[in-house]
Amino acid sequence: MSNYSIETEVTGPLKTNCILLYDIETKEAVLFDVAGSIKKLISIIEQENLIIKYLFCTHLHFDHIMGLEEIREIFPDALLAYNNKEIDVMKNLGIFARMFGFKSSSIGKQDIEIEDNQVYEIGKIKLKTILSPGHTPGSMCFHYDDFLISGDVLFKRGIGRTDLYGGSFEELKTSIKNLFALPDKTIVYPGHGEITNIGSEKRENPFVSVADI
Numbered sequence: 001m002s003n004y005s006i007e008t009e010v011t012g013p014l015k016t017n018c019i020l021l022y023d024i025e026t027k028e029a030v031l032f033d034v035a036g037s038i039k040k041l042i043s044i045i046e047q048e049n050l051i052i053k054y055l056f057c058t059h060l061h062f063d064h065i066m067g068l069e070e071i072r073e074i075f076p077d078a079l080l081a082y083n084n085k086e087i088d089v090m091k092n093l094g095i096f097a098r099m100f101g102f103k104s105s106s107i108g109k110q111d112i113e114i115e116d117n118q119v120y121e122i123g124k125i126k127l128k129t130i131l132s133p134g135h136t137p138g139s140m141c142f143h144y145d146d147f148l149i150s151g152d153v154l155f156k157r158g159i160g161r162t163d164l165y166g167g168s169f170e171e172l173k174t175s176i177k178n179l180f181a182l183p184d185k186t187i188v189y190p191g192h193g194e195i196t197n198i199g200s201e202k203r204e205n206p207f208v209s210v211a212d213i
Contacts, residue, residue, distance in 0.1 A: 004125050006147065007044055008189065012036035014063040019149060019189055022050050023123025030054040030122050031078070032142070032149055033191060034067035042074070052078040053122055056114070058151025058191060059136040060086035060107075061164075068107040081112035083131065085138030085166075092165040114140050132179065134172025135160030141179065147187045148198070154179055154188060156196035159207045176208045 007020040012035030020041045022029035029050040031041070045052065052075040057065055060082060072080065116131035130141040132153045139160070142149040152160035154176055162169045184199025202209065 006189065007041060009038050009040045011038055012063050012066050015192060016063050017189065017191055020044060021122065023125050026123030027051055028053050028123040030056055031071065032056045033058055033064040034071045035064050036067045038067060054078060054120065055080045056142065057082035059139045060090040061136065064191060065107050072108055079111040080108065081114050082110060083114050083138030083140055086136060089136045089166050130178065132175035134162060134168050134175045137166045143182065146185060147189060148179065148182060149189045152191040154201060155190045155192060156194045157205055173208055
């Protein structure tokens with residue numbers, strides 16, 4: 001039996017997957033990519049008496065961070081964490097954010113810079129960071145046990161777009177190659193769309209396959 005639980009909620013203007021991960025025994029928890037109102041996840045947090053330790057951002061495109069201002073008021077002790085390369089991304093894509101009434105200042109002050117190959121403990125969960133540039137320069141994935149949180153790097157039968165500021169298809173291919181080294185059974189929780197797994201993406205992803213890289 002797993003020592004953790006994962007819950008998801010689709011939220012925000014572009015249907016982003018916000019993810020709640022928590023240690024079942026210790027009740028420590030983390031939220032990924034709070035893109036809007038997350039009433040379902042907050043209800044779970046309250047019912048399970050969870051302690052939100054971190055607010056992780058896989059990257060700082062506005063459709064992944066629009067709910068941070070509200071959630072930081074609800075959980076003021078949670079530490080906001082992202083890679084510093086994302087700050088320029090957020091600034092350079094501000095015009096898109098403003099179309100939805102969002103200002104970059106809304107996310108507040110960063111508490112922790114996430115870097116490659118770090119380990120964050122959430123109870124007994126040892127969550128490893130994987131720097132995965134290509135969609136954005138500072139895109140981060142998170143791996144533990146049999147799951148991967150991939151942000152907008154890898155989707156079910158898709159990959160992140162590379163035509164926005166800081167994007168690079170060649171870097172994205174390299175990042176996905178690194179992810180493909182994980183066991184085939186690894187469940188992938190992407191930033192948008194349905195969950196998938198590493199094995200099926202290696203065989204069936206039409207954009208990047210094992211043969212391509």
